[in-house]
Amino acid sequence: MTILCILGIPVLFASFSFLAKDIKALGRFNALEHFTLLAVVFYLALTSELPLSLFNFFYIDALSVFFIFVISVVTFAASLFSIDYIGNDVSGGFISEKKARLYYALFNFFSFSMLLVPMVSNLGMVWVGIELTTLASTFLVGFYNNKTSIEAAWKYIIICSVGIIFALLGTIILYYAVSCTGAAKTLNWQEIVPLAKKLDANIVKIAFLFILVGYGTKAGIAPMHTWLPDAHSQAISPVSAMLSGVLLKTAIYAILRFGVITNTCVGVNFTSNLFILFGMISLVISCGFLLVQKRIKRFLAYSSIEHIGIIVTGLGFGGLGIYGALLHVFNHAVTKSFMFFGAARVVKKYKKDNFNVIKGVLSAMPFCGVMLTLGMFAISGMPPFSIFFSELFILISGFSQGRFLVCGLFLALLAITFGAIIYHLSRILFGKKPEDLKPGNEALSTKLAFLFLLIFMCVAGIKAPVFLNKIILAALEVLKVS
Amino acid sequence: MHNYIFLVSILLVTYYMVIVKRLPALIGGFRLQSLFLFLITVNFAFSEGETALYIIAGLIFALKVILIPNFLAGITKKIKVNDNLGLLLNPQLSILIVLLLTYLSYLFTFNVMPFTDRMQSATFALTLCVTMTGLFIMIFRLKAITQIVGLLVMENGLFLLAVTMCKGMPFLVEISIFLDVFISVIILGIFVYRINTLFTHIDVNKLSSLRG
Numbered sequence: 001m002t003i004l005c006i007l008g009i010p011v012l013f014a015s016f017s018f019l020a021k022d023i024k025a026l027g028r029f030n031a032l033e034h035f036t037l038l039a040v041v042f043y044l045a046l047t048s049e050l051p052l053s054l055f056n057f058f059y060i061d062a063l064s065v066f067f068i069f070v071i072s073v074v075t076f077a078a079s080l081f082s083i084d085y086i087g088n089d090v091s092g093g094f095i096s097e098k099k100a101r102l103y104y105a106l107f108n109f110f111s112f113s114m115l116l117v118p119m120v121s122n123l124g125m126v127w128v129g130i131e132l133t134t135l136a137s138t139f140l141v142g143f144y145n146n147k148t149s150i151e152a153a154w155k156y157i158i159i160c161s162v163g164i165i166f167a168l169l170g171t172i173i174l175y176y177a178v179s180c181t182g183a184a185k186t187l188n189w190q191e192i193v194p195l196a197k198k199l200d201a202n203i204v205k206i207a208f209l210f211i212l213v214g215y216g217t218k219a220g221i222a223p224m225h226t227w228l229p230d231a232h233s234q235a236i237s238p239v240s241a242m243l244s245g246v247l248l249k250t251a252i253y254a255i256l257r258f259g260v261i262t263n264t265c266v267g268v269n270f271t272s273n274l275f276i277l278f279g280m281i282s283l284v285i286s287c288g289f290l291l292v293q294k295r296i297k298r299f300l301a302y303s304s305i306e307h308i309g310i311i312v313t314g315l316g317f318g319g320l321g322i323y324g325a326l327l328h329v330f331n332h333a334v335t336k337s338f339m340f341f342g343a344a345r346v347v348k349k350y351k352k353d354n355f356n357v358i359k360g361v362l363s364a365m366p367f368c369g370v371m372l373t374l375g376m377f378a379i380s381g382m383p384p385f386s387i388f389f390s391e392l393f394i395l396i397s398g399f400s401q402g403r404f405l406v407c408g409l410f411l412a413l414l415a416i417t418f419g420a421i422i423y424h425l426s427r428i429l430f431g432k433k434p435e436d437l438k439p440g441n442e443a444l445s446t447k448l449a450f451l452f453l454l455i456f457m458c459v460a461g462i463k464a465p466v467f468l469n470k471i472i473l474a475a476l477e478v479l480k481v482s
Numbered sequence: 483m484h485n486y487i488f489l490v491s492i493l494l495v496t497y498y499m500v501i502v503k504r505l506p507a508l509i510g511g512f513r514l515q516s517l518f519l520f521l522i523t524v525n526f527a528f529s530e531g532e533t534a535l536y537i538i539a540g541l542i543f544a545l546k547v548i549l550i551p552n553f554l555a556g557i558t559k560k561i562k563v564n565d566n567l568g569l570l571l572n573p574q575l576s577i578l579i580v581l582l583l584t585y586l587s588y589l590f591t592f593n594v595m596p597f598t599d600r601m602q603s604a605t606f607a608l609t610l611c612v613t614m615t616g617l618f619i620m621i622f623r624l625k626a627i628t629q630i631v632g633l634l635v636m637e638n639g640l641f642l643l644a645v646t647m648c649k650g651m652p653f654l655v656e657i658s659i660f661l662d663v664f665i666s667v668i669i670l671g672i673f674v675y676r677i678n679t680l681f682t683h684i685d686v687n688k689l690s691s692l693r694g
Contacts, residue, residue, distance in 0.1 A: 057654075124655030131662045135669055142673070150676050151689040157673070158629055161666060162620065165636045168659075169613065172640060176647045187652055202596045230692045 002044045003058050006068070006115055009037050014108035023090050023100045027083035030104050031445065034072070034079040034111070041065075041072045045471055051190070059121030059190055062474030066326060067118040067253045069471060070333050073456070074245040075111040077334075078238040080449035081341050082107065084442075085238055088348070094144070103143065103236070110136040110242065117250040121188045124175075126254050127168055130218060133247055134160045140239040141231045152234035159227040163217025167254070170210030174261070177203040189257055196264035205270060208262040212255060212274060219251035220308050222282040229289075232301035233353075237344030240297060241337035244304040249329050252311060256479065259315070263481045268318060275316030276406060282309030283413045290420040295353045296343045299424060300336065303379060306417055307332040313410065314394035317401060322479060324393030326472045331386040331460060335378045338453040342372040345442065346428070355424050360433030367442050371450050373429055378457050380421040381414060386460035485646075488522045492642065493584075493608055496615050499635065500580045501573040504566060505558050505627060508619075509551050512631050512638075516546035519638055523645050534653040535645075541660050542641070550634065550667050554627060557671050561678045563625075570622040570687075580615050587611040605646045613639030626674045626684040630667060637663055 013033050020026040044052075044065065051061035060068075086103060089095045095103075113136045117129035134157060142153030171187070177199045178192055179185045186192065196204075217224040232240050259271050286306035293299040307328065314325030345368045346361055347353045362369035378385035391414065398407040433439075442450075459465055464472075492515055499511035520542045527535035571579070587610040597603040613636045620632030644651050651659070678684050 122652065122655060124651055125658065128655065128658040128662055131666070135662070135665055138669055138673075142676070145676065145680075147680050148691055150673065150680055151692055154626070154673055154677060154686070154689060155692075157666070157670060158620070158633070161633055162617065162636070165613070165633070165640065168640050169643070172644050172648065172651070175644075175651065179648055185648075185652075187655065200596060202594070206594065234692070 002040060002048065003052065003054050003060065003119060005040050006037060006044070007112060007119065009033060009040070010108040010112040010115070014105045014112070017104040017108065018101055020101060020104075023097055024083060024087045026101065026104055027079075027086055028445075030107065031076070031079040031083060033108075034076040037111075038072045038076045041068055045069060045467070050474070053121065053190075056188070057121065057125075058119050059188070060119055061190075061478050062471060063253070063256065063478040064118040066330075066471045066475045067249065068115060069468075070249060070330050071111070071114050071118075071246045073330075074242060074333050074337050075114075077337055077341075077449050077453050078242050078245075079107070080445050080452065081241070081344075082238045083445040085344065085348075085446070099143075103140070106136060106140055107239070110140065110239070112136075114242075114246055114250050118253055121190060123171055123187045123189055123192070123257065126257065127164065127171055130167075130215070130250060130254060131161070131164055133250060134164070134218070137235070137239065137243060137247065141235040141243075143236040143239070144234075149234040152230035156227045156231040159224075160218055163214050163224060165214070166210045166217075167214025170207045170214055170258070173203060173207040173210065174258070177207065189261075192261055193264060196261045199261075199265045201266045204262055204265045208258055208271065209274075211258045212278070215251040215254045215258075216278060219248050219255065219312075220282075220305050221278050221312060222285040222305055222309070225282070225285070225305050228305060229298050229301040232304065233295060233297040237297075237340060237347070240300075240344070241340035244301065244340060245333040245337040248304065248308055249333060252308070252329065256315070260479055260481070268481060272316045272318055275312050276403075277316075279309045279311075279313030279316055280406065280409065282306065282312065283410065287413045287416050287420075290417050293424065294355055296347065296355060296358070296424075296428070297340070297353060299355075300339055300343055303339075303417070303421070304332075304336060306413075307336065310391060310394065310410075313406070314390075314397070317394060317397040317403070319397055320400075321394050321397035323472060323476060324390045324397060326475055327393065327460075327464065327468075328387070328390035330468065330472075331390050331457070334453045334456045334460075335375065335385070335387055338371070338450065338457065339375045339379055341446070341449060341453075342368055342375055345446070346372070349437070349440070350434075355427055358428040359431035361429050364433040364437050364439055365442075366439065367447060367450075369429060371454070372425065374454065374457075376421060376425040376429070378461075380418045384461045385457050387457075389461060389464075484525050485522055488518045488525070489605065489608055489642075489646075492518045492522075492612065492638075496612050496635070497577060497580060499619065499631075500576045500615060502567070503569065503573065505625065506555060508567060508623075508628060508631055509554050509558070512554075512634060513547055513551040515635065515638055516542060516551075519642055519645075520547060522642065523650075526645055526649060530649055532649070534656075535650050537653075538645075538650060538656055538660075541657070545660060545664055546634070546638070550664070553667065553671060554630065557674055558627060561675065561684065563678065563684055567623045567625055567628055570624060576618070576622065580611075580618060583614045583618065584611045587614060602647070606643070609639050609643040609646065611639075612636075612642060615639075624685050624687045626670075626677055626686050629686060630670045630674070633670075634663075634667070
């Protein structure tokens with residue numbers, strides 16, 4: 001019942017949103033809907049006997065619950081932020097009312113497709129879900145219909161589709177391996193895992209390579225990341241937050257599912273070496289691009305690649321590293337959405353996105369400036385914000401395994417990105433604001449969106465909330481190799 | 483026996499798609515390739531006696547042989563760009579590279595994939611080659627529509643793999659994949675229109691304002 005509720009609410013709303021008259025009311029209603037969704041997810045996480053399954057089609061275990069929770073938190077924040085953002089776009093004449101209605105319909109379809117991915121048991125359906133996320137978000141990337149956004153949308157859909165075809169190739173090869181055992185012809189994850197030891201090790205290894213490259217494209221792992229900076233910087237801003245905050249993580253989720261099968265079949269070393277390799281490549285590449293970025297949203301997009309690199313490296317370390325990686329999935333989701341909201345406000349106010357020309361955000365936009373300052377320290381990994389702790393867990397795990405070279409490089413790269421983030425953002429935060437810019441305040445819903453995420457950033461930095469800790473530990477049990 | 487003829491035909495059609503120079507010919511090649519995919523699926527459905535495979539074959543025929551190629555041909559006519567493919571490599575060099583790709587897929591299959599049956603290895607190598615050729619078309623042909631066709635060729639390769647190696651994916655998955663492919667082609671088509679109206683061309687190599 002809860003399962004159908006979670007999936008049904010966005011679909012119902014998507015069809016309803018075409019009928020609405022008043023855009024702001026529609027936005028408020030959308031936020032209310034996503035709040036309900038969040039409440040249902042809480043209910044699901046707290047009361048249900050896991051794993052939950054329905055029609056032999058849906059299958060929810062602790063790992064799914066964790067990802068569903070992350071998705072619903074970020075979509076709720078994005079829906080709050082959308083109210084004023086879309087309202088202003090309509091009243092400012094940037095988009096028509098019809099287009100705003102389309103935005104809310106697509107927004108809901110997008111959150112539906114992301115929620116679908118962690119809920120289905122069939123690995124083929126996971127593929128379908130991830131392809132659906134691409135299709136639902138393409139129009140949101142190309143929303144403003146100008147040259148740059150259409151270019152970004154084209155690259156996004158083409159590169160992600162090609163990437164994901166390799167993931168399908170991996171899925172078919174795995175299916176072949178499963179059908180070779182003669183036990184069952186199935187792609188249901190919970191039925192494959194007990195069989196995993198009987199699968200042919202070589203075939204599973206090849207399947208995992210294709211899966212990692214395929215879903216890695218969608219997750220923004222370097223060197224398959226090339227669509228990411230374009231799409232994130234050109235998408236309409238609340239959607240940039242969702243793309244960066246949770247879309248990338250659904251692909252990580254798919255990799256994790258296949259990772260469990262591969263680990264059970266061929267041992268942990270194979271996947272963990274691959275994870276560390278790709279994680280470090282992502283860190284190195286993003287670090288270089290972060291230093292030279294000139295545009296704020298593109299800058300944040302490269303920072304997402306960096307954090308995906310951190311998550312993947314954490315997965316490679318194993319043990320405490322996986323705990324850190326999952327915690328980082330959550331922390332990065334809230335912090336990066338927070339930063340995209342801030343960037344969106346700044347870009348709207350200054351009508352520019354270049355670090356060289358934006359000055360004095362703190363004096364021109366007091367609330368948003370303070371939030372961006374806090375976010376700047378949070379995203380660069382300063383205590384007491386939560387990202388510091390998840391990075392710390394990952395590093396502890398790496399050092400305790402004696403991977404000194406990797407950890408040393410990891411630390412050095414983090415130090416460089418810290419410098420890059422502080423340097424670029426402090427250039428726009430401080431200084432004299434342009435004369436003609438009047439200091440303005442934010443709408444209440446926007447403030448709420450910021451504060452909602454800020455609470456998670458701060459609380460998780462002081463002590464991992466009991467609730468979050470519980471579902472992450474339960475998710476670790478799922479990922480444990482028997 | 484029929485299957486082997488169809489498989490070889492698919493490979494030949496794939497080579498043909500690499501050397502053609504104009505869009506209608508490329509789309510026609512795709513239609514022909516899908517037709518052979520349809521025949522193989524029907525053949526498998528017949529020998530396995532599975533109704534699910536018949537339905538899938540029907541979908542292949544409706545979507546990939548008729549609807550999608552017609553849709554693409556319609557776009558090509560409507561946007562009135564010149565229908566040269568914009569070859570980054572000339573046909574001679576292209577066919578050499580694709581032959582090399584075929585050899586590499588063969589090497590990969592026989593050295594890495596632990597198949598015992600030689601026929602199975604050959605089929606796997608062939609599907610891998612079709613998939614890689616799709617990627618080749620996407621990279622070395624410059625029109626937006628050719629990228630769509632390349633994507634579809636890659637998908638055809640995977641369908642061929644699923645049918646020949648596993649007798650098709652689970653039914654629901656296969657249907658959903660079809661739906662996904664169809665929606666994505668329509669969305670891509672809409673974007674081709676938009677690119678054409680905004681840029682007055684559909685050369686993807688000129689979409690390069692976002693850098694660094």
